[in-house]
Amino acid sequence: PANASANLFVGNLSWNIDEEWLAREFEPFGEIVGCRIITDRDSGRSKGFGYVEFANAEDAAKALKEKKGSHLDGRELNVDFSQPKSDTPKERGNQRASKFGDSRSEPSSTLFIGNISFDATPDMLSETFSTYGTINRVSLPTDINSGAPKGFGYVEFSSIEEATAAIEGAAGTTIAGRPLRLDF
CATH class of the missing domain: 3.30.70.330 (RRM (RNA recognition motif) domain)
Structure with missing residues (x-):
């Protein structure tokens, strides 16, 4: 796909899921070079989303296909490509806003x-x-x-x-x- 990247956004994670668990879920699809779960600074609790970065985009695409909508710890995963940084912020904003139905202003950095x-x-x-x-x-x-x-x-x-x-x-x-x- 045009917006393919080796980096996946994984949303709707249960709070039980830590980076190790997330990495384990995605390892079968290829070499993972990075995995992070975004946590709340004060409570340290997961915000329910994270990123998995593969060594190459093909593996990420495979993982996206298999994992999107699959269930993990009782919740349906929202998996998407984490948008590459090369295209213009405006295009990125439009894609993201139309996908997530954001009512906020268009995302920008x-x-x-x-x-x-x-x-x-x-x-x-x-x-x-x-x-x-x-x-x-x-x-x-x-x-x-x-x-x-x-x-x-x-x-x-x-x-x-x-x-x-x-x-x-x-x-x-x-x-x-x-x-x-x-x-x-």
Whole structure:
């Protein structure tokens, strides 16, 4: 398929499933070079999705075909290619939004963060969101005249997947006493 990649997104995982178990499930299809389950930073509990990376895309495609919709620990797996980073964010966003019926803005690698406390610093944002991936940039715009913070900001990740994980994982997070509002 056009969007084939060696990296698979695996969703709807039960909380019992750890990386070892996930890797075991996918090993029969080929050599696995990476496997991670995204966990909640505070509780350490699985967020119910993860990624399995194969050494080559053919094996990933085989695994996708066999595993999509199969049951693991009583739940039906949602398996998909983790979108490669080469095509444009807009196309990726469209594919993902149409597939998952997202009502949020189109996914992009940059998160919009609203309702930020005026006491928040870029470091606080980095710390909160670095769990979900590599942060390229944090920006907290200030008023041009007064220099006061405007109460919103942006965190740019190195991929859409990371930003998506952050928006799902950090929903409801509070910084300096205020719950953040997240969107793409």
